[in-house]
Structure formats: C-alpha cells, structure tokens
Amino acid sequence: MILTKEEEAMAKGKYGPGIERCIQLLIKYGKAFDAEKLVNVASAHVFNAFPLDLLAELTEGAGQAGTFTTLHPFMSLCDPQCCDEMGLSEEFSSIRKDEHAQRLKIYHRLGFLQTYTCAPMLIGNLVKKGDFVSWFGSEIQLFANSVIGAKQNREGAVINMAVGITGKAPYMGLFLDENRYAQFLVEIEDFDPNSMTTIDYGAIGYYIGGIAQDRNIAISGLSPAISLYDIMHLLTSLSASGAAVICHIVGVTPEAPDLAAALGKKKPEEKIPVSKDEIRRTRAIYSDLTSDGVDLVILGCPHCTIQELKRMADLLEGQRVGTHRRLWIGTAHQIYDLAQTMGYSQTIEKAGGIFARTCMATIPDCPIPADVKTVATNSFKTAHYMDRISKGRIKVAVGELEKCIQAAVRGKWEGA
C-alpha cells in the first residue's frame, strides 16, 4: 500500500500508540481488500457504547480526532438522563452510566460531538456528493450512499472508530465508482403515490432487504417526489432485513438519474417485482395485536424529525397516555430543543411521553420492563430486533404514527 509521509509517521508511532494501533489496523484491513492507499474522510459518526478498555487502547496518546466526528445514540435504552423514568432497573443501568462517564472523558479530549443520534445528517453532520465518509449505523450508511451520493463502505464499529480517530480510511469497496452499480433490481408495479403511506415504504424496504442480502440494489418505479422522511423509513427497514449498503432510488439517488445509470448499463443479476400484494404481506408480519392491549409505544427508529414531533404534539394536545401504558420517543437532543422552543415537547411530555437519546431498536439486549408484554411502533427495524432480542417474549405490531399515538392514549390497536 502506498502511504503518505504523514501516514507513515502515524504508523511508526509519532502521534502516540493509539494512532499507531488505529492506522496499523486500517492498513492491514485495507490490504485484505487490495486497497492501494488510504484517503482522508470528510466526516465520521461513531458507535457510542464502545468497550471502554478497547477505546482507551485505540486513543492512547491521541489528541483531537482526525476528522469531524459525531456520536451514535446510547444503546441498551440506557440514556443516563431518562433510564430511571423509563423503568430500567438500577442494577442494569448504573454500570452503564458509570462506563459512559468514563468514555465521555476520552470523547471530550478527542472533540467527538455529543450528538447521541442515529440521524446525524439532520443536526449538522452533513456531507456532499463524492465525499468519503465513515458513518456507523447500517441505515445511515445506506443514506450516505443512496441519498447524498457520498461514498461509504459497510464498516463495522471498530474500523469505523479507527477512521474517526485518524481521519483516514482504506480506498476500497464502494469508495470506487465501478463497485457502486446495482446488481439487484426491484421493479415497483402499479405505483400510486397517493395511496402510499410511510409504513408502506417501510414494508418495501423490509421486503427487499432480505432478498437482496448484501448486493447493491436499484429500485425503479417510485416517484421522484417521495419525501426524505419516507426514504429514511424505507432505508431503515431495509437495513434491518438485509446488508446492502447502497440502494439506488432511480430519479432520486444522485448517481441514478435513470435505470441505466444505476445498473452501469449492465443487466442485473436478479430482478424482482414489488406490488401492493408484497407490501400487504410484509405489513402483516407484525400486525398481531388485535386481541391485546398495547403496553408500550416506541417511536423514533430512525430518530424522530421535528416534523414528526409536531404531528405528535398535535395528536396529543389535551390527551393523556393511559395509566400503566408508556410512550417512548427517540430523537436527538438538538431536535428536542427545537421542539421545546416551539412548545411541542411540553405538550408531548405533559401527555406522558418520554424522550430518549437511545437506539429505539432496543439493541443489543432489549431491557424492556417485565410488565410490558405488547409493543406498538411505526418502525420495522424496532419490530424486527425486538421480536428477536426478546426471543418472542414481547408481541410487537407496526402501524402509522397516528395509529401508534392513538394506541398510547386508548390502549387499543385499532383503525387504519
């Protein structure tokens, strides 16, 4: 691999043992995939709940981070600000709070921004087409490639942290234009934008993710007028069932003005149709709450936008989350602050909603209080992980935001 003088100095320990370990990791990793060089990244977004001793090792002697870097949400639903109110046991949360306080000293030294969100592009970590980036979180890895046209690989938490610390990443995979074309084509049939809801878009993502697996995807037949919010739901669901890192939405993705551009003028390896029938069947996977009350409503996977918080406030004005029921909302605290300025968050909190800066897919251990047996959510990703991590203890249903709020108030899962 060809290294610059600065990279060589990093590899020889000039900037301390942490930087040395990180760049050695990146060089070895790059070599495994025939990377010819390292490149500077425009921005990083890193996994917050990193093992403390490994973090200390990777940052030993390091000063400021090598690039602009933001932090992912708290995991295990353990936001120090609200986990007690959410009913997580003291035994479970206290060790995690202590660990975070230790990590925070390191993050502070490196200048990592305390964003605690899975949607950092909504609050200032935005890049442009063609930038090399290293973002943690499978849904925003998809977002970077498919919506922004930035260049992002499927990167794990440790490699991603090494990139954040050094500002360098191996030039490989989707950083190269020739590897970005789609091999897997999804053709939407009889598309009627007026009949589509956010959950329908989520269902498309959830359905195609499992079939495409790790292949590059192209979707043709959606309207270029699709909202950014619906795209976020489509990509987030896709990331729960599959491992694709780029999903060309023809007419939307910067590199895919038309289908030929998305496919690199080649024939796709595989082509599948998606009609109303596939959408209906996918929605039916998580719909089984008709005979049960709803104990907990979870919104915010992906983290809620300011527009969503306004809709919630409108629906909850003068209402109250029912006794023995809970409403948890994941959002960035920067969005929360804006909602407070507008009066939305006061209305939501007065009604009984709790805001958390955590991953709402309950990864990796689903510490939901034992009295919660049923969950309603507007996210296939939340449903997917909760079903698996709780090993079926919790029954979960997916529905529109309005239906979820209604369930939080009335306790019944009903209506459209």
Place this chain on the structure above:
Amino acid sequence: MELKGRAVNKGDIEGIAVVLEKPFSFTGDFDPNSGTLTIKDHPLFGQKIANKVVVFPLGTGAVNAAIGVYRAHKQGNAPIGIICRKADPITVECAMTINIPLMDSFDKDPIEKIKTGNRVKILGEEGMVIVE
C-alpha cells in the same frame, strides 16, 4: 492433509475445528456470554466455539459484530482462529480486533476438507492449514 491459502490476519495456532456449512454471523449465531452457537434448529446449536477454530463459508455479521467478539474475548469465550472460503469485511474486522489468525482463499474447499472435531493447525506465516 494440507490446505494452502491466504493469511488475512497472521499467527500460528492449533485447536479443534467447528465447521458450519452455511454463512455465519457473530451477531445472530453466537452468544458472547457463553461462547456457544445459537443457530436455531441447527445440529450444532449450543456447541461451544470458545477456544476453538471456527470454519464457515462466508461471514454475514452486523456492523456491531466486532464489539460482541471483543466482549466474548474478554470473557474467554471467543474462538482462537477463523477459516473461511472468502473473508468479508466484518469477519476481517472481528479477527483483527482480538488479533486471532484468519485465513481464506484456499486451494481446496475448507468446508469440505475439514470436519467438526478435527484438530487443525493454522500456520499464518507459511499460509497453510494442516488438518490432522
């Protein structure tokens, strides 16, 4: 028997093999707190891969896989070597994070040639696996 391949992460170790015939995920198919396989309805469900050499065709782990492998390693529950047909980025990251030997791209198919329970030697420097 000898298999010649590429050492993605070097190192020499010797141990008992656990062979999976299908793609493997350190996030869904493995419990870091016990070091066992958790693949539903699989004959090797509950089998320990802690301190063994795990053999699989391809990795399918999630982006937080290396964190789980690191936690397993700290508890003595991680494998000591990985052999696969073709290493994917997440598997390479996992092996490098806890610095265990990882080999791929062999002259013979490791999934066919190695059986669960075989004693195997990974010789990273020589790019060779010896199956006893």
